[in-house]
Amino acid sequence: MKGTDGLLELFSPPVVRNKLLATDEDPMYTVMTKFLSWGIAAKLVVLFMIFGAIPMTAVGLIAYGAAEDSKDNIGSRFLSEAQTLADKIDRNLFERYGDVQAFGYNDAITRISEWYDPSELNLVSQVMNKYVIAYGIYDLAMLVDTKGDLIAVNFLNAKGIPINSKFMFKQNFSETPWFKALVAGQYTTKMPFTAPGNDVSSGTFIEDVHVDPMVKQALGNDGLVMGFSAPVFDVNGKVVAYWSNRTSFSVVEQMIQATFKNLKAQGFPGAEITLLDSVGRVIVDFDPSTSGTEDIVRNYDVLMKLDLVQKGVFMAKEVVLGKAGFSTELHARKNLMQVGGYYHLTGALGYPGMNWSVIVRVLESNAAAAANAVQQKVLMAGLICLAVLVPIGWFVGRKGAANIIGISTVAQRAAEGDLTQRASVTSRDELGQLAGAMNSMLDNISHVVGEVRQAAEHVSTGAAEITQGNEDLSQRTSAQAGALEETSASM
Incomplete structure (x- = not known):
């Protein structure tokens, strides 16, 4: 290591050398060192989790992002609901705008002899009864002369039941806002946001x-209405009377009720729909979740008193x-977060509309329920995948490790001199090929060792024979030497 450090110092630039020498202190290096020191099984488990988690995480992020986009789209969805409801109100009231003018063309009005008759025989009143019953949305239909005196009024309600409207013949309407506007030729042609x-x-x-108050007295209800009034002309175009319809506000409430039912069918039973006047x-x-009923509830402690702008x-x-x-904002009364869409009426079909606004709201938890469910399912699927990957990785790791350990054991025994052991791996993968090569190598080594041993035995036998021959030669030489000595002595 000292020589290597010398090479580093010699050939590495200062910055690179400092980085290389600091490798042991690098957290990534430490992690890799620990990872490489683990067994095969542990490594495979980790790798399985990593390579399983990468695509799973990608899919999860896509699903999570889609769910978040869905949450964002919820607001626009309720905006669309508010706009649709506003358009329905505009289109319905467009017809009310035209009805009062159309009613004035009825020929019965020209029968002046029928005017001012408070009895049920009044022909104009009979025509009004038919209109009220046929349309089902008008509480009162009134015809007054140019001085404000009542000519005729219906005496049946929308269900054909008699009402107490005769007292109205004693009334003069010249001081009412609608009468004054008609006399002055002031018609509703535009609203601030038409x-x-x-x-x-x-x-x-x-x-x-x-x-x-007159509707309230005549019909015995709470008298909540809208007014649509128009002049009546004779054949020469001269104003001879004024017709005014008191339109039940229930015509608007029923549209709101229908919108709620649609939202409920879409999975938003806690939806809240609010209609505001010009100032808020x-x-x-x-709000059925608060009132406890899906019927219309008119709470006059709230209606036309609670100002949401001031709140x-x-x-x-x-x-x-x-x-x-x-x-998305906090509902002051419920103290809960709500998602809502809002839209101002703008009129329809040439009709200027009312100066009203629609707000459609839903609890945020309810609005995002579907998106949250998607995110929870993705999370659950991820946890299940991890739960499956861990045992699979562990099993495969243990299986692979067992084969490698078997090969390692055979190699270790061979290193100790035991060439009789063989690897028992039968798979056809790389480990199987390695085991086969190991076994072939050991067979070859065993064969070579056998041949070497046999050759050594032959050499040993030859050496023994040579040694024996040398001993025999030595003995004969000694015998011959003795004989020579004896011959020499006798001479």
Whole structure:
């Protein structure tokens, strides 16, 4: 090592030399050293886990990313639901905008002799009854003259049941907002956020949702309605009367109820749908998870009183400004995180729409349930794969290690001089080939050793014969020498 260190110092640049000399202190070097010191079984287990974990991790990351994208798309999904609901409301109320003008063309109105009759014989009132029953959404249909006196009103409700509307003939409507607007020729043609092209309708004055005391008295309900009113013209185009429909607000609530059922069918039973007025006050609070029922509940402690903008609700503050989008925020009353989409009504088919906003919200945990389930399944699949890979790696490692240990044992015995042992590996892989080569080598060595031993025995026998011949020659030489000595002495 000293000579090697000298070469390093001699041929390595200072920076490289410092890195090479610091190898023993490198954490990666330490890890590799420990890894290489492990047995085959342990190494194979680790390798199995590594090479199994790499593709599994890649798939897991892709699935996790897809689940996260799914969570992001949930917000846009609820934005789409809010937009769809807003469009449904606009399209439905577009027809209400036109109904009141169409009703004014009925020929019964021209029969002035029928005007002001408070009895059920009033022909105009009979026509109104038919309209109310046929459409099923109007609480009151009223016709007043140009001075504000009542000409006719329906005396049956949408189910054909008599109502108490005769008292209205004693009323004068000249001071009502809708009457004054019609007299002044002021029609609802545009709202603050009416979309281009939806500001072409005219001829009808709209009253926002409100509690109408006359509806309340006549029908005995809470009187929550919207107003659609329009002038009635004679054949010469002169205004002769004004028609006003008190439209039940249930027509809007039923659309919200239908949207909830659709969300519930999609797996969001905890969905909450809120309809706001122009400033952010709640006019529909449909939240079955809180109310305990999927029926419409009108809580007047909330309706037209609870201002979500003043409460600091981000979605409410955005949507009353005409913005559309989605976000996740804490529900102040529930103290839970919600994902929601919001959209402002913009009108439809030339109708300007109402200055309302829709918010559709769902608990974040419920909204992300499907995405979370995907992530949990991916995690579970990963754990199962690891659980399978570890015993497989251990089994294969032990199997491979056993074969290698068998070969190693034979080689060790051969090194000690025992050439009779053979490796018993029968597989056709590299270990099997190594064992076969080891056995062939030992056979060859045994053969060579046998031949060497036989040759050594031959050499040993020849040496013994030579030694015996030398001894015989020595004896004969000694005998001959003795004989010569005797002959010499006798001479």
